[in-house]
Amino acid sequence: MKTMKVSIVTPNGPAYEGETDFVSTKATSGELGILPGHISTVAPLATAPVKVKTQAGTDYVAVSGGFIEIRPEAVTILAQSAELSNEIDIERAVEAKKRAEQRIQEHRPEIDIKRAEYALRRAINRLEVAKHR
Ligand code: ATP
Numbered sequence: 069m070k071t072m073k074v075s076i077v078t079p080n081g082p083a084y085e086g087e088t089d090f091v092s093t094k095a096t097s098g099e100l101g102i103l104p105g106h107i108s109t110v111a112p113l114a115t116a117p118v119k120v121k122t123q124a125g126t127d128y129v130a131v132s133g134g135f136i137e138i139r140p141e142a143v144t145i146l147a148q149s150a151e152l153s154n155e156i157d158i159e160r161a162v163e164a165k166k167r168a169e170q171r172i173q174e175h176r177p178e179i180d181i182k183r184a185e186y187a188l189r190r191a192i193n194r195l196e197v198a199k200h201r
Pocket of ligand 1: 187194
């Protein structure tokens, strides 16, 4: 079976390396399903789970923002942050979600709503990925 290399890199260094025959995630333009041999392209990513099919099962990674570079034999993701499902601090994500929801609800003029919405999306993404431990 044909496979391709997957690497996820953040400013803190490599976050994930693997070999796969299918990767799925979400770009800002919509869902992406990537098989080996895909045409080369670069796309901005949404804050969404990256699912990497491996021989052992499926790895889930919470990726926040960034870009995906697809080549026929490799997928590279450069993101601001990335955590594997078992690296996620659930308590921290729950607190971050509460904080963001409160900020959005309070809607005080000095609060940057867009920033709170991004924080909420990061927290929801982490909690979603943490379900797959
Ligand atoms: P918080 O408000 O809890 O800091 P955040 O969404 O603002 O959340 P980020 O700025 O996205 O955090 O990430 C900062 C760093 O902390 C990154 O290295 C990220 O991987 C890590 N991180 C953030 N939240 C978690 C979490 N729940 N579990 C594990 N690592 C996390």
